[in-house]
Amino acid sequence: MAERREFNDYERPRSRRSRTGSAAVWQARLIMLVMINVAQLWILAATVDAVLARHYSVLLPLVISSAICFLITLSIIRWWRPTSGKHTSTGYVRPPTDE
Amino acid sequence: MSTKNISDSTKRLLIEDDGRSDERDVRFATAPYQADFPYERGEEAQVTRREFCNFLGLTSAALFLGSSGFAAKAVIDSRAETTFTPLRINGAETLPLNSALNFKYPGAKDSAILIRTEAGAFRAYSQQCTHLACPVYYEHQQKRLECPCHEGAFDAATGNVLYGPPPRPLDVIELEMRNGELWAVGRKAV
Numbered sequence: 001m002a003e004r005r006e007f008n009d010y011e012r013p014r015s016r017r018s019r020t021g022s023a024a025v026w027q028a029r030l031i032m033l034v035m036i037n038v039a040q041l042w043i044l045a046a047t048v049d050a051v052l053a054r055h056y057s058v059l060l061p062l063v064i065s066s067a068i069c070f071l072i073t074l075s076i077i078r079w080w081r082p083t084s085g086k087h088t089s090t091g092y093v094r095p096p097t098d099e
Numbered sequence: 100m101s102t103k104n105i106s107d108s109t110k111r112l113l114i115e116d117d118g119r120s121d122e123r124d125v126r127f128a129t130a131p132y133q134a135d136f137p138y139e140r141g142e143e144a145q146v147t148r149r150e151f152c153n154f155l156g157l158t159s160a161a162l163f164l165g166s167s168g169f170a171a172k173a174v175i176d177s178r179a180e181t182t183f184t185p186l187r188i189n190g191a192e193t194l195p196l197n198s199a200l201n202f203k204y205p206g207a208k209d210s211a212i213l214i215r216t217e218a219g220a221f222r223a224y225s226q227q228c229t230h231l232a233c234p235v236y237y238e239h240q241q242k243r244l245e246c247p248c249h250e251g252a253f254d255a256a257t258g259n260v261l262y263g264p265p266p267r268p269l270d271v272i273e274l275e276m277r278n279g280e281l282w283a284v285g286r287k288a289v
Binding site for chain 1: 148151152153155156158159160162163165166167169170173174177229230231232266267288
């Protein structure tokens with residue numbers, strides 16, 4: 001008779017539902033990153049247009065917008081991750097539960 | 100795909116070849132590159148989601164640096180004081196009516212265009228379109244300067260935008276007649 005193995009919180013295998021959720025989060029991250037890249041590409045094109053038209057007053061807002069996009073990208077890559085048995089969505093180690 | 104699989108398929112191909120052709124030498128010589136250019140489709144490297152995310156992050160950084168660098172350079176250039184050295188435009192006196200001549204002004208990389216109107220007057224402009232810096236050319240039948248890239252057009256007499264995407268008129272090259280010779284003496288943005 002096969003012995004049934006007991007898992008603690010750290011080594012519990014992920015269910016199919018959990019894997020599906022994780023894939024969805026990964027997909028959402030990728031989509032958000034692509035959308036931000038497209039927005040930044042548009043900002044770069046607008047910057048080129050503004051420089052050639054000598055509309056220098058709009059350059060600073062454009063550069064700030066691009067910086068904000070970059071910071072959002074960094075935060076998505078660094079902190080917004082799918083949850084797991086070990087980590088929370090923000091990358092912190094999940095404390096063990098007594099249940 | 101793992102290196103083991105790649106080396107397995109290379110070995111299999113070498114065995115099949117059996118030394119009957121010089122294909123063996125080619126395969127041996129290209130073995131170090133098989134990870135990048137494998138024989139089998141299944142051995143092609145797959146991009147993981149994590150790698151793709153990192154690539155998008157790097158692209159985002161590059162786009163941000165591109166925008167900020169481009170803006171910074173433009174602002175610095177606009178604040179720098181430019182001195183214009185007068186330059187004699189060779190061949191201007193013999194230029195036929197209703198035709199154009201290209202020359203470089205104020206720098207050796209700054210292309211400009213001189214137009215002689217049907218009335219015999221000279222007009223000169225920077226040849227860079229104010230939309231995306233394509234070179235404009237003189238369309239003598241319509242008597243206007245046209246940009247071939249995005250179908251913008253400028254008035255040959257004033258440099259003003261006639262139609263198309265350019266947001267401002269062409270830069271005007273200031274001209275002077277000195278002892279019957281035509282000189283470019285400055286450039287002015289309108």
